[in-house]
Amino acid sequence: MPRTVPSTVSSTGPSTILFATDLSADNRAAFARALRLAYAQGVQLDVLHVLDPFLPRRALLDVESAVVEDITTVLTDLREDYALEAPKTLIQTVTGSPHVEIIREAHERKAELIVLGMHRKRGQKDLLVGTTLMRVLHSAPCPVIVASYQPTQPWQHILVPIDFSLTARHTLKEALIRFPDATLTLLHAWTLPGEHELGSQAYYAHWREHELQRLREQLTNEVDSLMRELDGVPDVELVLEQGAPCDVLQAYMKRHSPDLVMIGSRGQPHHVSQLTEMLLCEPHCDLMLCRAW
Known part of the structure; x- marks a missing residue:
């Protein structure tokens, strides 16, 4: 027709x-x-x-x-x-x-x-x-x-869950290019082996702090490397929180009420990530799903 x-x-x-x-x-x-x-x-x-x-x-x-x-x-x-x-x-x-x-x-x-x-x-x-x-x-x-939310204004606070994947890097690049005037928060959920068994030990606590510092430095370097490829992009906030990705994301959204969450698709046909499924079932804000590359 x-x-x-x-x-x-x-x-x-x-x-x-x-x-x-x-x-x-x-x-x-x-x-x-x-x-x-x-x-x-x-x-x-x-x-x-x-x-x-x-x-x-x-x-x-x-x-x-x-x-x-x-x-x-x-x-x-x-x-x-x-x-x-x-x-x-x-x-x-x-x-x-x-x-x-x-x-x-x-x-x-x-x-x-x-x-x-x-x-x-x-x-x-x-x-x-x-x-x-x-x-x-x-x-x-x-x-x-x-x-799903009335656009009374442009998105001002955009949340981007990140890890060390190509998908996350591409999603962050999309956010920086498309929404240069927004405030970007990069959220990384972390867990460490042995937390349940050794979390109360003093030596483990020292090791954990060292590992978190190393993680933050690696993520910061990743973000800085990407931002050097672009011109005129805003500063971003990097937040590290302990826990499973879905739990960390849900808790952060309830506390801070972002306008938009941007996540990457792994490009797997007939499969949706737990994060995407959670955001669609409980839409606290708008969602943008980006290709893996």
Whole structure:
């Protein structure tokens, strides 16, 4: 089925942000975030809705018209709510499987970001499996933002869980380049062997302090090395906390309420990390998932 608006973006055309909507009220915050990002970055906003291909053709034409009208109305309302000029915008409908068409459009338009709304089945991780959201996260060719909070302002406090992996390094680089005005906190969860058995011993405590200092120096060197590759990036705060990554991240978020958490995907098809699963089930803030490289 042809798109509602013909494409004007070529392979060498302007950058785009792709916002995929299911037209639900829950998607309004994500729509507003996509609009704000496109406006702030001076790029085109492509708004996509995937229609059921099994609808009768006459009904499909009526639904398509109603969808475009609804998206246009919401776009106007959001511009007025946030007093924003409209970025260059393309509204389109396609038929097919939602996650396949979202990924296809991201490839065809060389989208630099995909923005989705948070899945409605919060707190029920078993129900996330097989959803459009999870399938897009698995297969997206670019970073994916899952937004569920009204964007009253740009993200100001961004939390990036890090380790020594290539994935973490790439995610940090994305954060530094995309959000140079935000405050970045790098969070590393650490554990040491023998803590349970020897944690009360004086010699072990001395060894632990030495190891933590060595860990901090190594992480600092990693961050400094990356920042030297970039120009005009802000200083970042490095926080080391003891415990399992999920526990440390959850506790830190409850204490400090970041606006956005950025994590890297390990690039494993049909697999989601425990961190990602936790953030989707208990969304204390928006989430951005980056490719491993």
